[in-house]
Amino acid sequence: MTIEFAVIGGTGLTQIEGLEVIHREVVHTPYGEPSGPITHGMIEGKRIAFLARHGYTHNIPPHKINYRANLWALNSLGIKKVVAVAAVGGITSEMEPTRLVIPDQLVDYTYGRAHTYFEEGLTHVTHIDFSWPYCADMRNALLAAAKCAGLDVVPHGTYAVTQGPRLETAAEIARLERDGCDIVGMTAMPEASLARELDLCYASCSVVANWAAGKSDEEITMDDIQQNLLVGMANARALLRGLLC
Numbered sequence: 001m002t003i004e005f006a007v008i009g010g011t012g013l014t015q016i017e018g019l020e021v022i023h024r025e026v027v028h029t030p031y032g033e034p035s036g037p038i039t040h041g042m043i044e045g046k047r048i049a050f051l052a053r054h055g056y057t058h059n060i061p062p063h064k065i066n067y068r069a070n071l072w073a074l075n076s077l078g079i080k081k082v083v084a085v086a087a088v089g090g091i092t093s094e095m096e097p098t099r100l101v102i103p104d105q106l107v108d109y110t111y112g113r114a115h116t117y118f119e120e121g122l123t124h125v126t127h128i129d130f131s132w133p134y135c136a137d138m139r140n141a142l143l144a145a146a147k148c149a150g151l152d153v154v155p156h157g158t159y160a161v162t163q164g165p166r167l168e169t170a171a172e173i174a175r176l177e178r179d180g181c182d183i184v185g186m187t188a189m190p191e192a193s194l195a196r197e198l199d200l201c202y203a204s205c206s207v208v209a210n211w212a213a214g215k216s217d218e219e220i221t222m223d224d225i226q227q228n229l230l231v232g233m234a235n236a237r238a239l240l241r242g243l244l245c
């Protein structure tokens with residue numbers, strides 16, 4: 001049975017409710033170990049694969065994730081489509097906590113991450129087209145899934161990818177807003193560009209966990225983030241089931 005798609009789960013999504021687990025597969029890659037074994041399972045009668053980006057016990061911070069191994073492992077299993085679920089902060093007014101966003105653009109502010117497969121043993125230099133970082137087919141599938149599941153999602157947005165693990169200063173968020181960014185998270189890069197290098201059809205379901213720094217009078221607390229993610233990730237799971245409707 002072919003695997004319909006893989007889900008890379010972020011903070012608040014270390015497992016998928018309703019997934020009948022078939023087995024867990026340890027995959028070794030030329031780039032080292034992925035964040036954990038790949039979980040193979042059935043949902044709504046279809047095969048999917050799941051990987052917890054930060055590890056199944058949520059112990060790998062964004063800048064320490066082996067993005068190359070994660071994407072390589074999924075690709076080596078013949079998976080062609082990937083949905084990346086990620087917690088983000090909301091910058092612009094539409095992006096309020098608990099909302100789901102299907103971003104269509106990103107700006108990369110990360111540094112020092114192993115970010116390409118095209119650097120050693122090359123016969124020629126390769127530059128991928130990354131004008132539109134998210135796969136249109138997968139984005140459309142997510143938008144159709146939202147409709148099918150009766151979920152309200154923001155159908156566009158620019159994701160600012162910061163280094164973390166600290167949250168941003170208010171001045172940094174003001175700068176990201178001037179740069180045209182709507183949401184901010186720490187994991188979309190190099191994940192999205194590595195997926196493109198492997199020719200995987202990759203899109204993001206971003207879940208707004210908090211107002212970004214300086215966007216509300218309240219302090220940003222882990223408790224509030226977790227509360228918002230409980231609601232947001234339940235919607236993200238419903239969206240994933242919608243992909244199979």
Ligand code: HPA
Nearest residue numbers: 087088089184185186212
């Ligand atoms: N900034 C960066 N990453 C995040 C945030 C944020 O405010 N919230 C959740 N992930």
